[in-house]
Amino acid sequence: MSLTLGYFSKFPAAYKDREKFIGEVRFNNIHQDIIKDKIIIHASTDKYQQEMEIQDEIIHLNSPVKVFCTCESFKYEFANAVFRAGSLLKSVNFVRSIISRPKEKNQYNVPSGCKHIVALARQVIKIKPKRG
Numbered sequence: 001m002s003l004t005l006g007y008f009s010k011f012p013a014a015y016k017d018r019e020k021f022i023g024e025v026r027f028n029n030i031h032q033d034i035i036k037d038k039i040i041i042h043a044s045t046d047k048y049q050q051e052m053e054i055q056d057e058i059i060h061l062n063s064p065v066k067v068f069c070t071c072e073s074f075k076y077e078f079a080n081a082v083f084r085a086g087s088l089l090k091s092v093n094f095v096r097s098i099i100s101r102p103k104e105k106n107q108y109n110v111p112s113g114c115k116h117i118v119a120l121a122r123q124v125i126k127i128k129p130k131r132g
Helices: 013-024 072-084 092-099 115-124
Strands: 029-035 038-044 049-054 065-069
Touching: 013 115, 029 115, 038 115, 049 115, 065 072, 065 115, 072 115
Parallel strands: none
Antiparallel strands: 029 038, 038 049, 049 065
């Protein structure tokens, strides 16, 4: 079972100190593709790319989602925990590499998004999907 859009729209208590960094996130581009009963959101900042797969026909807080970001914080702090929670969106090779990573920064394996994913989730909640 995947985590929800609402879950990714805020930081868990263990990471609430990161809220102050949300204002730093500036998206250059956000666009969506609708494929069958899924909405795929592609976004980018100056340095990183984000992707969110909403496993629903409409966007709402309870929509199950899978997420991915190319930033180091996501890859080394959160991808392992997000994978274990069933919400990682990317290839098997990436999954194999994160499972063996040390958990020094996220020792309790709390699933969360990086600041880019949290900011994107907040933007996505405002988007109305465009049907083909």
